Amino acid sequence: MSEEIKNKHTYDENDIVVLEGLEGVRVRPAMYIGSTNSTGLHHLVWEIVDNAVDEALNGYGNKISVCIHKDGSITVSDEGRGIPCGIHKKEKIPTIQLILSTLHSGGKFNDNAYSSSAGLHGVGSSVTNALSEFFDATVYRDGKIYNIRFEDGGRKLAKPLTILGNTTKHGTVITFKPDPRIFSTTDFKYDVIKNHLQESAFLLQNVHFKLKDERISNEEVDFYYKDGLSEYIKNINQNKKPISDVVYFEDNSSDIKIKIALQYCSDDYNETILSYVNNVRTREGGTHESGFKVALTKAINDYAEENKLLKNKQRFEANDVRQGLTSIIALKIPESRLEFEGQTKAKLGTQEAMSAVSNFFYTSFTHYLQENKQFAVDIITKCLESQRERIAARKTKEELRNSKKSKNDLPLSNKLCQAQSKDYKLNELFIVEGDSAGGSAKLARDHMYQAILPLRGKPLNVDSISTEKMLKNEELGTLINTIGAGYGQNFDVNSSRYGKIIIMTDADTDGAHIQTLLLTFFYHYMRPLIMNGMVYVAVPPLYRVYKDDNKNKQQIYCWNNSELAEAKKKIGAGYKVARYKGLGEMNPDQLKSTTMNKKTRQLIRISIEDPLSVERRISVLMGNDSNERRKWVEENVDFNKVDTFKDEVKLNGKK
Numbered sequence: 001m002s003e004e005i006k007n008k009h010t011y012d013e014n015d016i017v018v019l020e021g022l023e024g025v026r027v028r029p030a031m032y033i034g035s036t037n038s039t040g041l042h043h044l045v046w047e048i049v050d051n052a053v054d055e056a057l058n059g060y061g062n063k064i065s066v067c068i069h070k071d072g073s074i075t076v077s078d079e080g081r082g083i084p085c086g087i088h089k090k091e092k093i094p095t096i097q098l099i100l101s102t103l104h105s106g107g108k109f110n111d112n113a114y115s116s117s118a119g120l121h122g123v124g125s126s127v128t129n130a131l132s133e134f135f136d137a138t139v140y141r142d143g144k145i146y147n148i149r150f151e152d153g154g155r156k157l158a159k160p161l162t163i164l165g166n167t168t169k170h171g172t173v174i175t176f177k178p179d180p181r182i183f184s185t186t187d188f189k190y191d192v193i194k195n196h197l198q199e200s201a202f203l204l205q206n207v208h209f210k211l212k213d214e215r216i217s218n219e220e221v222d223f224y225y226k227d228g229l230s231e232y233i234k235n236i237n238q239n240k241k242p243i244s245d246v247v248y249f250e251d252n253s254s255d256i257k258i259k260i261a262l263q264y265c266s267d268d269y270n271e272t273i274l275s276y277v278n279n280v281r282t283r284e285g286g287t288h289e290s291g292f293k294v295a296l297t298k299a300i301n302d303y304a305e306e307n308k309l310l311k312n313k314q315r316f317e318a319n320d321v322r323q324g325l326t327s328i329i330a331l332k333i334p335e336s337r338l339e340f341e342g343q344t345k346a347k348l349g350t351q352e353a354m355s356a357v358s359n360f361f362y363t364s365f366t367h368y369l370q371e372n373k374q375f376a377v378d379i380i381t382k383c384l385e386s387q388r389e390r391i392a393a394r395k396t397k398e399e400l401r402n403s404k405k406s407k408n409d410l411p412l413s414n415k416l417c418q419a420q421s422k423d424y425k426l427n428e429l430f431i432v433e434g435d436s437a438g439g440s441a442k443l444a445r446d447h448m449y450q451a452i453l454p455l456r457g458k459p460l461n462v463d464s465i466s467t468e469k470m471l472k473n474e475e476l477g478t479l480i481n482t483i484g485a486g487y488g489q490n491f492d493v494n495s496s497r498y499g500k501i502i503i504m505t506d507a508d509t510d511g512a513h514i515q516t517l518l519l520t521f522f523y524h525y526m527r528p529l530i531m532n533g534m535v536y537v538a539v540p541p542l543y544r545v546y547k548d549d550n551k552n553k554q555q556i557y558c559w560n561n562s563e564l565a566e567a568k569k570k571i572g573a574g575y576k577v578a579r580y581k582g583l584g585e586m587n588p589d590q591l592k593s594t595t596m597n598k599k600t601r602q603l604i605r606i607s608i609e610d611p612l613s614v615e616r617r618i619s620v621l622m623g624n625d626s627n628e629r630r631k632w633v634e635e636n637v638d639f640n641k642v643d644t645f646k647d648e649v650k651l652n653g654k655k
């Protein structure tokens, strides 16, 4: 290392206080990235992208690129200052080597004003290194091109820091390949990465986010939204019927910087609120969301009261003003004042954010209402409608209670095969495609805890129909009665008779379509079921590989092509393959062990982690393009798979 490199830098290289090796990360990966499934795999990418975003956020570089390679590796690059490469004063090794090969816990790792580091994020590129087969960093800085390479989870310094040449560029380029010994899948999902980058692009108005997937083509997409949150709202509402333009407010006057965008749609009574702090999603909400909600209710009520628009002078309740509302709140808060709470540290606790947001939004929105009379009338009409429905529903409920009828008196379909247990949390409802599969499922089920409801044909698409029309549909009415917890704004998740609702269809496009129709129904009318992680899709196997000569009876079920290849090898010469085209081809025993038995089945838990995937999923899957639908299902359907079976094997076996 030359003297020149040593002395160039001005930042305090001793900022890093506590140094630890990377061994711990490999022993307990879930502690650092949440899980070792597909979600955890993508965390490796977010760790690196976050660092690039932090650089951009602080004004260094406005282009971040991601490239997925054919060999399973991935490259992330930025045009920031470049990771410092000088010798660290105390540790006497290049700073970049220190950063990439040690966990920097405890110390203040960077001096950025608004770091995106929060919760799981920001634990750093060293975690990604620890879980990668190789990790290669190239830095453009001070006129030089530097390179360093690690292998085997950072345990081997394959190429010590060297200077490759001269350059006028600046920035950081990192390429790594996740270690298949750690992850249950190492397949990067294009859509997942795309949505993450697109989400970031909506939030960082001035940064280009580029993505290329060399496994598919050399085309590069560029996400860049100069209208930021307004475009984000339009994207989310693209398949809905907006009743107004997007309203947008921004406040940069103090060091808590606020951006808020919102739009009302007529054909939806659900609300979608997304909130962010320093570009990290605050899934559990917090003070900024509360401040917004309080101010929204007050601003609408005050305006309506003043203009005599209320019915019987009755002010709106909070829920009345949020039906059909999509809103996004994005804050920037200096790191020193960040406080997070909640189970996953995804809830903002900073108190001053509450009054900052509510004061700013109340003033801006009141002014907007006064200046845009038609807008005010349109949304207040909608609020009055919600209020009317709420009051009517409450009345019905009371009448029902007075007439001593309870939900247990609701007629249940004679097709439903009930579970014996009254311990609702443990009960599972299988919604099964077709009567014949329903018959097998009845034989295969665990009578105590599993109920079967066979579906005839395709359920109704509730995407753009009225509640009245939905209720007239026999199948969906049956479903509502079976679950027994109401629907729509009166849905009470705690009265659900089932802890798990499991959709079981054939593994083909029709099956996927049925799944989507049901999910659309749950999404619109029983959203808390999804929010609480109670809705699942069963995953029947695609193949059975077996040998049935008299000497040995062996069989392996396979869920995808790589498992199929493995099974063929394992069973060896003379193997036979049965391809399941539908649930009906499985006998009850096979159905039981592969798809229904808690210990051996695979389920996908449906979650709406990713705000951009929900509406898109619905629009793609509901559309008429069956090719696009098939492609989407192939790319997405096993994401978030709860590998009950596989994880168990891993726990008892390898690890």
Ligand code: 28F
Residues within 6 Å of the ligand: 011, 012, 013, 015, 016, 048, 049, 051, 052, 055, 076, 077, 078, 080, 081, 082, 083, 084, 099, 109, 110, 125, 172, 173, 174
């Ligand atoms: C593709 C991923 O990781 N980009 C990064 C920087 C820039 C600095 C930095 C990173 C300084 C004191 C540690 C440069 N010059 N992209 C990235 N760009 N890290 S990561 O500094 C790290 C800290 O101790 C940087 C001056 N200050 C900071």
